[in-house]
Amino acid sequence: MRGPQVPDPWADADPPLELTAFVGRSAELAALTAALGRARLVTVTGTGGVGKSRLAVRVAARRQAGAPGAGGWGRVDLAAVRDPQFVEYAVMEALGLTGRTSRLPREALLEHLAGRPMLLVLDGFEHLAPACAELVAELLRKLPRLGVLAVGRRPLGLVGERLFPLAPLGEDEAVELFTDRAREQGLTVADGTEVRELCRRLDGIPLALELAAGRLRALSPAQLLQRLDDRFRLLTGGGRDALPRHQTLRTAIGWSHELCTPAERLLWARLSVFAGTFDLEAAEYVCSGDGLAAEDVLDVLSELLAQSVVSREETPAGPRYGMLDTVRAYGADWLEATGDAERLRRRHRDWYLGLATMCELDWFSPRQREVAARVDAELPNLRAALDVSLTDPEDAHLGQYLAASLWFCWVGCGRLAEGRRWLERSVELESGYERSRLKALWVLGYVAVLQGDAVPALKALRACREQAEQAADPTALAYAEHRTGCLALVTDDLARAETLLRSALARYQEIGELNSNVLMGQVELAMTRAFQGDLPDAVRLCEDVRRVCDDHGERWTRSYALYVLAYAAWLDGDSAGARTLLADCLGHAHTFRDLLACVLVIELLALVTVTEGDAAEAAVLQGAAGRLWPSVGLPLFGSAHYNAPHERCEASARQALGDARYEAYVREGAGLDREAAVARALGHGRARPPAGLPGPRGPVPGDGGTDGGAGGRRGAAGKREPAASPTRKGGETAG
Numbered sequence: 001m002r003g004p005q006v007p008d009p010w011a012d013a014d015p016p017l018e019l020t021a022f023v024g025r026s027a028e029l030a031a032l033t034a035a036l037g038r039a040r041l042v043t044v045t046g047t048g049g050v051g052k053s054r055l056a057v058r059v060a061a062r063r064q065a066g067a068p069g070a071g072g073w074g075r076v077d078l079a080a081v082r083d084p085q086f087v088e089y090a091v092m093e094a095l096g097l098t099g100r101t102s103r104l105p106r107e108a109l110l111e112h113l114a115g116r117p118m119l120l121v122l123d124g125f126e127h128l129a130p131a132c133a134e135l136v137a138e139l140l141r142k143l144p145r146l147g148v149l150a151v152g153r154r155p156l157g158l159v160g161e162r163l164f165p166l167a168p169l170g171e172d173e174a175v176e177l178f179t180d181r182a183r184e185q186g187l188t189v190a191d192g193t194e195v196r197e198l199c200r201r202l203d204g205i206p207l208a209l210e211l212a213a214g215r216l217r218a219l220s221p222a223q224l225l226q227r228l229d230d231r232f233r234l235l236t237g238g239g240r241d242a243l244p245r246h247q248t249l250r251t252a253i254g255w256s257h258e259l260c261t262p263a264e265r266l267l268w269a270r271l272s273v274f275a276g277t278f279d280l281e282a283a284e285y286v287c288s289g290d291g292l293a294a295e296d297v298l299d300v301l302s303e304l305l306a307q308s309v310v311s312r313e314e315t316p317a318g319p320r321y322g323m324l325d326t327v328r329a330y331g332a333d334w335l336e337a338t339g340d341a342e343r344l345r346r347r348h349r350d351w352y353l354g355l356a357t358m359c360e361l362d363w364f365s366p367r368q369r370e371v372a373a374r375v376d377a378e379l380p381n382l383r384a385a386l387d388v389s390l391t392d393p394e395d396a397h398l399g400q401y402l403a404a405s406l407w408f409c410w411v412g413c414g415r416l417a418e419g420r421r422w423l424e425r426s427v428e429l430e431s432g433y434e435r436s437r438l439k440a441l442w443v444l445g446y447v448a449v450l451q452g453d454a455v456p457a458l459k460a461l462r463a464c465r466e467q468a469e470q471a472a473d474p475t476a477l478a479y480a481e482h483r484t485g486c487l488a489l490v491t492d493d494l495a496r497a498e499t500l501l502r503s504a505l506a507r508y509q510e511i512g513e514l515n516s517n518v519l520m521g522q523v524e525l526a527m528t529r530a531f532q533g534d535l536p537d538a539v540r541l542c543e544d545v546r547r548v549c550d551d552h553g554e555r556w557t558r559s560y561a562l563y564v565l566a567y568a569a570w571l572d573g574d575s576a577g578a579r580t581l582l583a584d585c586l587g588h589a590h591t592f593r594d595l596l597a598c599v600l601v602i603e604l605l606a607l608v609t610v611t612e613g614d615a616a617e618a619a620v621l622q623g624a625a626g627r628l629w630p631s632v633g634l635p636l637f638g639s640a641h642y643n644a645p646h647e648r649c650e651a652s653a654r655q656a657l658g659d660a661r662y663e664a665y666v667r668e669g670a671g672l673d674r675e676a677a678v679a680r681a682l683g684h685g686r687a688r689p690p691a692g693l694p695g696p697r698g699p700v701p702g703d704g705g706t707d708g709g710a711g712g713r714r715g716a717a718g719k720r721e722p723a724a725s726p727t728r729k730g731g732e733t734a735g
Contacts, residue, residue: 022054022058023173023176023177023180024169024170024173024176024177025051025055025058025169025173028055028166029055029058029059029062031164032044032055032056032059032164033059033062033063035162035164036059036063036119036147036149038162039160039161039162040140040146040147040148040160041136041140041147041148041150041156041158041160041161041162042147042148042149042150042161042162042163042164043149043150043151043152043155043156043161043162043163043164044056044149044150044151044152044164044165044166045152045153045154045155045163045164045165045166046153046165046166046167047153047205048153048207048325048326049205049206049207049208049324049326050166050167050168050205050206050207051166051169051206051207052151052152052166053123053124053151054206055166056075056121056123056149056151057075057121059149060073060075060119060121060149061073063119064119071116071117071118071119071145072116072117072118072119073118073119073120073121074094074095074096074118074119074120074121075094075121075123076090076091076094076120076121076122076123077090077094077123077124078090078122078123078124078125078127078128078132079123079124079325080275080276080380080383080384081128082127082383082384082387083387084128084130084131085131085421086383086418086421087128087131087132087135088105088106088109088135089105089417089418089421091105091109091120091122091135092105092108092109092417093415093418095109095112095113096631096673096674097109097112097631103633105417106135106138108630108631109139110138110139110142110143111630112630112631113139113143113146114143115145116145117145117146118143118145118146118147119146119147119148119149120139120146120147120148120149121148121149121150121151122136122148122149122150122151122152123151123152124151124152124325125150125151125152125156126152126153126154129152129154129156129157132150132156133156133157133158136148136150136156136158137158140160168203168204168205168206169204169205169206169209170204171196171199171200171204173204174199174200174202174204174209175191175195175196175199177206177209177210178195178198178199178209178212178213179191179195181209181210181213181214181308182213182216185213185214185216185217187216187217189216189221192221194221194222194225195221197225198212198221198224198225198228201225201228202228207253207324207326207327208253210308211253211256211307211308211309212224212228212256213308214256214306214307214308214309215256215259215307217306227259250330253326253327253330254330256307256309257330257334259307260303260304260307260309261300261303262291263291263292263296263300264300264303264304264307264309265334266291266292267283267287267292267297267300267301267304268304268309268327268331268334269331269332269334269335269338269340270286270287270292270331270335270340270344271283271287271304271310271321271323271328271331272323272328272329272331272332272334272335273286273332273335273341273344273345273347273348273384274286274322274328274348274381274384275380275381275383275384276322276378276379276380276381277313277315277320277321277322277377277380278320278321278322278381279317279318279319279320279321280297280298280301280319280321282351282355282381283297283301283321284297284298285347285351286344286347286348286351287344290340301321305321309323309327310322310323311323311324315373315377316373316376316377317370317373317374317376317377317378320377345388346388348381348384348385348388349384349385349388349389349395349398351385352378352381352382352384352385352402353385353389353398353401353402355374355378355382356382356402356405356406357405359371359374359375359408360405360406360407360408363408363412363515363516363556364514364515364516364552364554365552365553365554366552366553366554367553368553368554368555368556368592369555369591369592371408372412372413372591372592372593375406375408375409375413376413379409382402382406382409385402386399386402386403386422389402390403390422390425390426390429393429393430396426396429396430396431397431397432397433397436397437398436399422399425399426399429400426400427400429400431400433400436400437400439400440401433401436401439401440403419403422403423403425403426403440403443404423404426404436404439404440404443405439406419406422407419407443407446407447408516410423410443410447411446411447411450412516412556412592412594413592413593413594414592414593414594414595416447416450416451417451419443419447420444420447420448420451423440423443423444423447424444426440427440427441427444427460434467434471434473435471435473435476437467438464438467438468438471438473438476438480439476439479441460441461441463441464441467441476441480442460442461442464442476442479442480442483444456444460445457445458445459445460445461445464445480445483445484445487446483446486448460449483449486449487449490450596450633451633452490452633452637452638454487454491457483457487458484458487461480461483461484461487464476464479464480465477465480465481465484468480474507474510474511475511475513477507478504478507478508478511478513479504479517481500481503481504481507482500482501482504482505482508482517482521484500485497485498485499485500485501485503485504485521485524486501486521486524488500489501489524489527489528490637490639491639492639492640492641494528494531494532497524497528498525498528498529498532501521501524501525501528502525504521505518505521505522505525508521514548516554516556516557519545519548519549519554519557519561520557520560522541522542522544522545523541523542523545523557523560523561523564525541526538526539526541526542526545526561526564527564529541530564530567530568531641535568535571538564538568539564539565539568542561542562542564542565543561543565545557545558545561546558546561546562546565549561555588556588556589556592556594558588559584559585559586559588559589559594559597560585560597562581562582562584562585563581563582563585563597563600563601563604565581566578566579566581566582566585566604566608567604567645569581570604570607570608570611575608575611575612578604578608579605579608582601582604582605582608583682583683585597585601586598586601586602586605586678586681586682587682589601590678595628595631595632595674596632598628598674598677598678599625599628599629599632600642601681602621602624602625602628602677602678602681603621603622603625603636603645603646603649604645605621605681606618606619606621606622606625606645606646606649607645607646607648607649609621610649610652610653610656611652615652615653615656615657615662616653616657616661616665617665618649618652618653619653619657619661619662619665619666619669620665620666620668620669620672620680621669621677621680621681622646622649622650622653622666622669623665623666623667623668623669623670623671623672624669624670624672624676624677624680624681625646625669625677626666626669626670627669627670627671627672627677628674628677650662653665
């Protein structure tokens with residue numbers, strides 16, 4: 001998202017967008033900017049490769065930079081989305097929403113965007129036009145400050161839509177682009193007769209020009225022109241009703257394809273099975289064999305890179321490669337023609353099954369961060385593998401296994417809504433592999449628990465437990481019991497939660513299970529103890545979790561243990577210690593995109609901050625948390641235990657500031673996006689807090705009495721109710 005969510009405007013773009021400079025189009029930049037000022041829905045149309053995406057992103061970025069009041073913007077790349085039902089999830093992800101909510105995605109979008117200026121760039125929608133049109137129509141109708149810049153090969157067909165047909169480059173700009181791309185390769189090409197003729201023959205289409213420039217290492221402009229003439233005559237294709245520029249582009253791509261060696265053509269076709277980007281190891285496995293040795297893939301791939309058929313980019317997951325959609329589509333046509341497409345899709349699926357298995361195992365290790373980055377980069381391919389597996393009934397068990405093995409992605413990396421959809425789709429299919437189905441059931445139940453959707457969660461977990469008992473599967477039984485205990489915890493049935501969690505932990509120990517999920521079960525047990533007033537036991541349990549996590553390099557579950565320890569430190573009057581623990585927790589949670597952990601930490605940091613005497617900053621943090629909660633679900637889960645620290649903080653801040661000033665600071669915090677909220681919570685950019693009140697020791701002020709030293713208040717029935725709560729995020733597992 002340009003502005004708050006995604007600092008790099010090219011971050012989600014097709015690879016050439018961020019790897020090459022923007023050339024020409026000054027008139028189009030001005031005209032499209034003006035069109036956005038006159039209409040709320042503008043659609044840039046044109047042939048593939050004409051530069052629609054690049055122009056749209058450039059205009060959106062310049063529009064925000066030149067008009068601060070225009071608000072932020074976000075680009076939604078729909079090219080890799082195949083199922084129309086996932087359009088809304090793609091929009092949510094592009095806007096930085098994690099999907100941790102039981103509400104429908106559209107409801108979450110409407111609430112998130114309500115009242116704020118925003119420009120939404122929908123890129124590559126043509127294969128999803130009906131679904132996109134229906135979504136855009138409702139968003140524009142209900143969000144008066146929203147603008148939409150659509151990019152595709154056809155209009156959306158909505159009332160009020162302003163079309164912006166993008167023509168190819170004029171001759172001068174085409175020459176400028178061609179010579180610029182030559183310079184990027186260290187070559188000098190003069191603006192002469194042959195170059196201009198070449199640009200005219202390519203009709204000024206940027207993609208065609210870049211493909212031609214990619215050949216300059218081997219051929220001079222004169223040789224390019226001669227060969228281009230031959231290929232145009234050979235490859236002029238398409239029906240009589242096809243647009244000339246579509247024919248020209250296909251001819252240009254076909255010409256580049258014909259100039260490739262047989263090995264390069266073969267790899268080009270096979271690489272088309274990848275959705276989005278891919279790495280070298282995946283290409284070597286998926287594309288090798290039957291005429292292309294694995295050890296030759298790198299050399300052939302390097303040639304495709306030199307010819308601009310494939311692009312390379314650096315990512316947190318390492319170097320990755322990709323192709324423009326038009327280039328990929330051309331390769332896919334050739335792959336289908338060879339009759340090898342089905343085999344390649346299955347080979348692709350098998351690679352990503354193996355990748356998911358490896359990542360699940362590596363999640364409980366010092367490589368957690370690398371796993372999170374890898375899965376984020378591979379999501380389009382993992383989705384394609386899921387789709388292949390869940391389309392053929394004979395492969396249902398593979399789809400169930402893959403959807404369940406990605407539990408750490410759905411839960412730990414903030415994609416609950418998407419994960420739930422894949423899991424629900426998988427368990428609808430019958431499978432002869434009982435273990436895969438059982439795992440999918442308990443992961444589905446867990447995801448529903450974290451979304452606050454108790455009835456479907458209980459249904460899935462009961463089914464898992466019953467079938468696990470019938471199959472005599474102790475592992476699935478332990479996980480089903482664990483997740484049912486987690487459900488009891490978040491619905492405030494503490495006695496039942498403690499019983500189930502202790503039983504599940506005993507089952508784990510009996511079968512020798514140890515991973516992030518098992519440790520999270522211990523953190524959840526600590527939560528039940530803290531909620532019932534036994535802070536010493538909660539601290540003991542979480543210190544043990546921290547020790548095991550440190551031994552294994554685990555950081556995700558460890559963050560939740562630190563949350564509990566921070567709350568205990570605050571109760572003991574050690575606000576500095578609590579802040580240090582919470583900062584550690586927040587740093588890792590933010591890295592994993594775990595929004596639930598982030599918002600819980602910010603809530604508790606607000607309480608620590610008001611204890612330190614800075615009521616204004618505490619109110620800002622509460623406002624920031626209030627903005628984040630809708631992306632998680634019901635604020636503080638509707639639980640009295642989780643809500644207590646928020647209420648105490650608000651009461652103290654209101655008393656210190658007065659209602660009017662408190663509300664003003666809350667509004668200030670509500671204006672912070674997630675990045676800014678995390679930075680603010682960590683103390684970046686704010687003055688050192690005043691030396692304020694000491695944290696409570698033993699009884700918590702305003703609680704009306706406590707037992708022991710655990711802290712807490714007495715409810716109407718005399719039962720001690722702890723003032724705040726450890727976190728609920730709950731067990732994640734490998735299983």
